[in-house]
Amino acid sequence: MRLIADQLACERSARTVFRDLSFTVEAGEALAVTGPNGAGKSTLLRLVAGLLRPSAGTLSIDGGDAEATVAERVHYLGHKDAVKPSMTPLETLDFWSRFLGGRGMPAEDALERVGLGHAAALPSAYLSAGQRRRLSLARLLAARRPVWLLDEPTNALDAASQATLRGICKDHLASGGLIMLATHIETGIPARSLALGGRA
Amino acid sequence: MSAFTALILREWRLAHRIGGGGGTGLVFFLILVTVVPFAVGPDLNLLSRIGPAILWIAATLATLIGLDRLFQADEEDGSLDLLSTGTLPMPLVVLAKGFAHWAATGLPLAVAAPVLGLLLALEPAATGAVFLTLLVGTPGLTFIGAVGAALTASLRRGGLISAVLVMPLMIPILIFGVAAASAAVSGTVPFKTPFLVLCGLSLGTVVVGSMASALALTLSSE
Numbered sequence: 063m064r065l066i067a068d069q070l071a072c073e074r075s076a077r078t079v080f081r082d083l084s085f086t087v088e089a090g091e092a093l094a095v096t097g098p099n100g101a102g103k104s105t106l107l108r109l110v111a112g113l114l115r116p117s118a119g120t121l122s123i124d125g126g127d128a129e130a131t132v133a134e135r136v137h138y139l140g141h142k143d144a145v146k147p148s149m150t151p152l153e154t155l156d157f158w159s160r161f162l163g164g165r166g167m168p169a170e171d172a173l174e175r176v177g178l179g180h181a182a183a184l185p186s187a188y189l190s191a192g193q194r195r196r197l198s199l200a201r202l203l204a205a206r207r208p209v210w211l212l213d214e215p216t217n218a219l220d221a222a223s224q225a226t227l228r229g230i231c232k233d234h235l236a237s238g239g240l241i242m243l244a245t246h247i248e249t250g251i252p253a254r255s256l257a258l259g260g261r262a
Numbered sequence: 263m264s265a266f267t268a269l270i271l272r273e274w275r276l277a278h279r280i281g282g283g284g285g286t287g288l289v290f291f292l293i294l295v296t297v298v299p300f301a302v303g304p305d306l307n308l309l310s311r312i313g314p315a316i317l318w319i320a321a322t323l324a325t326l327i328g329l330d331r332l333f334q335a336d337e338e339d340g341s342l343d344l345l346s347t348g349t350l351p352m353p354l355v356v357l358a359k360g361f362a363h364w365a366a367t368g369l370p371l372a373v374a375a376p377v378l379g380l381l382l383a384l385e386p387a388a389t390g391a392v393f394l395t396l397l398v399g400t401p402g403l404t405f406i407g408a409v410g411a412a413l414t415a416s417l418r419r420g421g422l423i424s425a426v427l428v429m430p431l432m433i434p435i436l437i438f439g440v441a442a443a444s445a446a447v448s449g450t451v452p453f454k455t456p457f458l459v460l461c462g463l464s465l466g467t468v469v470v471g472s473m474a475s476a477l478a479l480t481l482s483s484e
Binding site for chain 1: 264265268269271272275276279280281282338339340341343344345346347348349350483484
């Protein structure tokens with residue numbers, strides 16, 4: 063499986079964020095999108111997730127289920143956690159797993175893996191920022207999708223959780239998954255780097 | 263369980279938990295209808311004549327309450343992004359959310375209407391007619407409202423704009439709803455004629471509203 067971007071361009075409110083951007087990500091490979099604030103890292107990930115449309119260029123996935131669109135094969139982990147305060151972590155995860163197509167770990171196991179097993183039945187309103195972030199990470203495990211788009215995944219995570227994140231990502235890569243992560247710090251996930259220019 | 267039913271279940275849960283606001287519209291409906299006899303005075307004939315209209319006006323206004331959060335809450339916490347990367351097409355996402363919203367807010371209005379009909383001295387036939395017309399009419403109101411909610415999902419304090427946008431579009435449903443409910447007692451036309459038009463309007467609105475809301479959400483996320 064391979065993610066191919068060809069001559070991608072993106073315009074936001076008549077301003078070019080980037081253009082002529084071509085890259086491929088192979089199975090088992092991670093691509094770190096780097097660059098200063100405002101360089102378009104998040105925009106690129108949202109574009110791959112199908113939340114934005116490219117103004118030019120194409121995006122495709124080679125191999126795998128040919129019926130599915132790119133958006134149906136990606137996990138998007140953005141800045142916002144998509145956690146409802148009145149639902150428990152278990153309910154939240156259960157829902158997203160079903161909604162996103164499932165076929166991953168059982169929700170309980172995924173929560174254990176990110177260290178939230180003890181809080182599974184607590185309303186999410188009581189979770190800290192880091193715990194909510196970990197709940198989002200558990201989503202990646204509970205529904206099986208080959209392409210992970212991680213936007214600043216280490217935000218709000220403590221050292222131990224960052225190690226968990228590294229472990230989860232390595233497992234995903236080892237099982238033939240693809241990862242694109244936007245970051246401006248060293249995450250410790252072995253990745254090829256794609257630098258976005260910034261104020262061009 | 264499919265993605266569609268999972269989404270309905272989630273929305274239903276959220277509506278009935280703290281901060282969900284599932285009962286707000288119903289309470290507003292109760293207040294509005296209870297206040298009318300005090301304002302109009304104890305003229306039972308007058309009350310029973312305007313009763314169906316009062317119930318319908320109150321139901322229409324009550325529908326507007328809570329609609330502004332239909333998509334905005336999901337937009338704010340990032341859920342909407344994830345909902346659009348699911349396997350479910352966006353119009354079906356809107357359909358599931360709209361249906362759950364109606365079941366939590368619109369359906370209770372129809373169920374409460376016969377009880378409130380007592381306050382307005384409605385005849386049994388009129389009470390039944392109001393219940394039936396609200397039952398088939400409120401889904402239409404919800405899905406017209408969904409279009410306004412989708413258009414203003416990314417605006418702060420978009421509730422007022424949304425209400426101004428959708429209120430005129432709700433008028434046909436209001437007209438046929440009241441017409442059918444009144445026809446049941448003062449029969450110049452049979453109840454069935456306006457009632458079937460109301461059913462048609464409501465069904466059409468559910469489809470068109472889902473498509474239009476999905477389009478509005480896709481456009482506003484870009």
